[in-house]
Amino acid sequence: MDLNRIPLFAALTRKMDWLGDRQRVLAQNVANADTPGYRANELKPLSFRALMGGPIATNAAKLRPTAPMHLAGTTGQGEFRTEKAKDPYEITPSGNGVVLEQQIAKMADNQMQFAASTGLYKKHINMLRLALGRRGM
Template identity: 45%
Template sequence: MNLSDIPLFSMLRGRMGHLGERQRLIAQNVANSETPGYTPQDLKAYSFQAQMRGVQMTQAGAPARTQAAHLSGTVNRTAAASTFKAVRSKDSETTMDGNSVVLEEEMMKMSEARMAYDAAVGFYQKSLNLLRTAARPPGR
């Protein structure tokens, strides 16, 4: 069994990828805190709707029904594949040389991203342990 076929693990992997990319951008902002004219970057918030763009689709444009008891529905197919795009965002202060990186704000963003990443890793590990327990033969 491939873990990427399980939607929960796929979404957790996407969330961890988003948070890793966010940490990379925040580190880039901190590294350029003395660069004249530098505007910090951040990622758009990770959303459930963005993950639903990657849902397996049928020919009619509805999510694939894997069981007869599932309800049919529709998903907007015009959305592009889920990729992370950096957006320039002004922080609360801009220095005389045009740099708008505020180190305190960047450190807060970094700790927030780190806590969210740790939570996602913990949830991933607990879900994996649950699968291992379910797959174990009785009496072991």
């Protein structure tokens, strides 16, 4: 049974993918906290339409199979668009716009959202198991 065919699981998976990419972007910001001229990046917020599987404006090229037996392929990691963080409230004399406290707070928020998403995922898996007559975890 492919759980991604169930809209709730597809939406939760998409949200966790977005949160994973956001964690990568935030980690890059922290890693470049001392780089002169570096400005913090942020992922474009995930819209409800994107969460429900609607069209997403990405820079990724679409892969097209050249033979009927070829697999369609995936876009891989980083399918969400990054943008420069708006109005950094603190810029160092070297031009760096990364505020470590702000990035750490965003990482904590990201962790809480990921924990909530995985918790929902587990609860719904257990609900499906119960509906099928199997014992949950």
